[in-house]
Amino acid sequence: MRRLLSALLLSALAMASCLLLSVISGNAAAEPVKIKFTLDWKLQGIHAWYYWAKAKGYFAAENLDVRIDQGEGSAATVTRIMSGAYDAGFGDINAIIQNAATKPGETPVMVYMIYSKAPFALLTKAGGPIKSVKDLEGSRLGSPAGGASFKLLPLLAKQNGIDYSKITITQLSPSLQEQMLLQGQVDSVAVFTATSYMNLVSLKLDPDKDFRWMYYSDLGLDLYSNGIMVSPKLAREHPEAVKGLLRAINRSLRETVENPDAAIDLLATEEPLIKNDIERRRLLYVYRTLIDTPEARELGIGDVSDDRLKSAIATIATSFELPRLPNPGDIFDHAFLPAKAERMPPAIAP
Numbered sequence: 001m002r003r004l005l006s007a008l009l010l011s012a013l014a015m016a017s018c019l020l021l022s023v024i025s026g027n028a029a030a031e032p033v034k035i036k037f038t039l040d041w042k043l044q045g046i047h048a049w050y051y052w053a054k055a056k057g058y059f060a061a062e063n064l065d066v067r068i069d070q071g072e073g074s075a076a077t078v079t080r081i082m083s084g085a086y087d088a089g090f091g092d093i094n095a096i097i098q099n100a101a102t103k104p105g106e107t108p109v110m111v112y113m114i115y116s117k118a119p120f121a122l123l124t125k126a127g128g129p130i131k132s133v134k135d136l137e138g139s140r141l142g143s144p145a146g147g148a149s150f151k152l153l154p155l156l157a158k159q160n161g162i163d164y165s166k167i168t169i170t171q172l173s174p175s176l177q178e179q180m181l182l183q184g185q186v187d188s189v190a191v192f193t194a195t196s197y198m199n200l201v202s203l204k205l206d207p208d209k210d211f212r213w214m215y216y217s218d219l220g221l222d223l224y225s226n227g228i229m230v231s232p233k234l235a236r237e238h239p240e241a242v243k244g245l246l247r248a249i250n251r252s253l254r255e256t257v258e259n260p261d262a263a264i265d266l267l268a269t270e271e272p273l274i275k276n277d278i279e280r281r282r283l284l285y286v287y288r289t290l291i292d293t294p295e296a297r298e299l300g301i302g303d304v305s306d307d308r309l310k311s312a313i314a315t316i317a318t319s320f321e322l323p324r325l326p327n328p329g330d331i332f333d334h335a336f337l338p339a340k341a342e343r344m345p346p347a348i349a350p
Contacts, residue, residue, distance in 0.1 A: 032065040033241040035234070038080050038089035039071040040226060043271040045279030046194060046286050048263040050090070051270055053252035062244025074226055075148075081108040081231050088230040088245065090114070093331065094148065094223060094316050100330050101322035108229040111336040112246050112302040114253075115225035115286075116293040119193040120149040120216040125181065126209065130188045133219050137166040142186035145171045149190035152221060155319040159220035178203065193289065198282045202275075223312045224304060225290070235333065242336045250302060250338050254346050257287045284348065292345040300343030304332050 039047050050068050053059050059066045069086075071077055077091025078099055089108075099107040122141075124130040130139060136157065143150035157164040170186055177189045178199050189196075193213065200207040207213075217223065228249060230242050256263035264280045291301060299305065309328045317325050337343070 030063065032060070032063050033238050034065045035067070035088055035241065035245060036086045037066050037068050038077050038086045038091075039068065040074040040077055040090050040092070041071050043070060043267065043274060044194075045260075045264055045267065045274075045281075045283035047090075048260075048267045048279075048283055049249060049252040049256045051267055052256050052263055053248040055266055056252065056255075058248035058251055059245070062241070062248050064241060064244055064248070066245070077229065078108060081229065082106055084231075086231075087234045088228065088242075090226060091229055092148070092226055093229075094225070094312075096229060096331055097313050097316045097326055098320055098322065100326035101317065101324050104326065104330060105232065107330075108231050109235060109330070110227050110229045110332045111235070111242060112228035112249065113224055113304050113332070114227045114301070115290040116296045116301075116304075117215070117217050117290045118221075118223040118225040119286075119290055120152060120221070120223070120225075121191055121193050121196075122149075122188045122214040122216075123178075123181065123191045123196055124188040124212045124214070126212050128187055128212075130212070133160050133214055134162065136162055136188070139187040140168045140170060140185070141188050141190065142170040142172045142177055142180050143190035144174045144177070147174070147190060147192070149192060149216070152216060152223075152319055153190055155315065156216055156219060156221055194282065194286050197285055198278055201281060202278060221315060222308065223315065224309065227302075230336075235336070239336065243338075246302070246336055247338050247342075250343055253291075253301065257283065257348050258346050260284055287348065296345050300337075300340040301345055302337050302343050303334065303340070 037050070039050070054066060054068065071089070071091070074092035075095035077089040078095040080086045081089055082099065082103070093110050093113070096107050096110060122130070122133070129135060133156070143153070154164050157167070172180055177191060178196060180186050181189050193215075197207045200211065228246065235242055260280045260283050264276050264283065267279065268274055268276055295305060306328050309332055313326060313328065313331065316322065
């Protein structure tokens with residue numbers, strides 16, 4: 001009887017071992033999770049880390065099959081994901097807030113903040129009549145009608161005690177905003193710094209010496225901006241894939257800012273028409289001004305302050321007259337972030 005029991009026990013152990021090996025083997029051979037990822041715009045230096053992650057095999061190492069497509073705007077990233085066409089992307093958290101107010105549960109959730117400082121600003125000529133935000137009264141301001149910087153302008157004026165009705169607004173094409181400022185047709189333009197800065201460089205001008213930049217964040221509108229967002233479906237069904245996606249991007253962001261020449265050379269294999277010197281400078285400019293912030297040095301790149309986010313939600317709700325205030329947890333989820341030690345901003349050469 002004892003022999004029979006021993007034999008049965010050994011048989012059961014053998015079957016359990018086979019089952020375990022089968023499970024392990026099955027996991028090892030699991031199909032990669034496919035993720036369709038949309039950028040916010042056409043290829044620029046600020047997108048280098050996504051292609052670096054793909055080329056270096058960091059996505060593959062996380063068992064991910066990531067397809068990267070160019071975008072049509074930071075806000076469009078949100079609508080692309082909500083439509084089901086994309087699983088994840090790089091876009092504007094303020095667009096998430098706006099959509100979450102009317103379609104809770106349907107909007108993507110941000111899981112990794114990149115632009116800790118929003119790139120919304122007023123651009124003026126250094127020798128022009130606008131020396132401070134108070135000088136906007138009685139001045140001429142140009143902006144694309146749908147630009148986020150323009151949409152926030154009435155709130156900016158209110159925050160700074162400015163009579164918005166005394167600003168003469170000229171709606172213009174995004175491609176003409178710097179030229180109209182240079183020609184003196186307007187006194188200032190409401191811009192997205194990551195784009196305008198390099199437009200001025202392309203015009204052989206010095207953006208730092210010849211112009212004055214007034215960031216909204218320094219004038220009472222302390223907002224977040226672009227980061228990595230994912231669909232509720234991806235977050236719910238493949239949480240480990242989301243964590244892997246962020247690990248790969250986080251590693252690549254750090255490596256590209258430390259190796260900008262190699263990063264832009266690699267990006268040029270995706271888009272040969274880019275100007276390497278312009279995109280290298282854009283990459284480093286955006287890193288220094290929007291990513292490597294005091295908050296990022298405290299919390300690590302990718303994370304946000306809940307109190308600051310709550311305040312930003314209230315600001316956006318007021319500015320866009322939203323019907324309800326979304327909860328911070330519906331907008332940003334900290335659970336997928338890599339460890340803080342892995343997200344500290346690297347120091348780069350000046």
